[in-house]
Amino acid sequence: DVQLVESGGGSVQTGGSLRLSCVVSGYAYSDGYCLGWFRQAPGKEREGVAQMYSGESSTYYADSVKGRFTISHDNAKHTLDLQMSSLTPEDTAVYYCVVLNPCSLSLASVTQWCQGTQVTVS
Numbered sequence: 001d002v003q004l005v006e007s008g009g010g011s012v013q014t015g016g017s018l019r020l021s022c023v024v025s026g027y028a029y030s031d032g033y034c035l036g037w038f039r040q041a042p043g044k045e046r047e048g049v050a051q052m053y054s055g056e057s058s059t060y061y062a063d064s065v066k067g068r069f070t071i072s073h074d075n076a077k078h079t080l081d082l083q084m085s086s087l088t089p090e091d092t093a094v095y096y097c098v099v100l101n102p103c104s105l106s107l108a109s110v111t112q113w114c115q116g117t118q119v120t121v122s
Contacts, residue, residue: 001026002026002033002099004022004023004114005025006020006022006026006095006115006117007021008117009119010119013108014088014121015086018084019082020081020095020097021079022035022081023079028066034050034054034109035073036049036052036071036099037049037051037071037080037096037097038095039094039095040096040116046096048110049065050062050071051071051103051105052080059093063093065084066085068086069080069084070082092120092121093118094118095117098112099112
């Protein structure tokens with residue numbers, strides 16, 4: 001089974017940057033997995049942020065983060081990373097790395113969640 005262990009997060013001021021990392025184990029990147037990031041803000045439903053398909057290294061972003069967030073995979077470290085910049089208070093949420101099947105940035109596609117990490121922008 002695929003295992004996800006997340007790290008990073010914390011508090012940052014508006015306009016700042018943070019990097020989230022998720023150690024992914026239990027599969028070979030070349031097998032073709034779709035991985036992504038979701039978030040849940042206080043009082044709101046979980047929403048997809050970004051996804052990445054390992055077989056093609058193609059990426060997709062939600063409109064709300066396009067141009068500010070970058071999803072990437074480090075083959076050597078087996079990590080899925082999310083670099084976040086130009087953060088605003090609207091980005092405050094618990095962030096989750098996920099496995100997606102099919103490869104679609106929708107709640108129904110999430111097959112596995114990590115434990116989540118808090119990101120607070122003030």
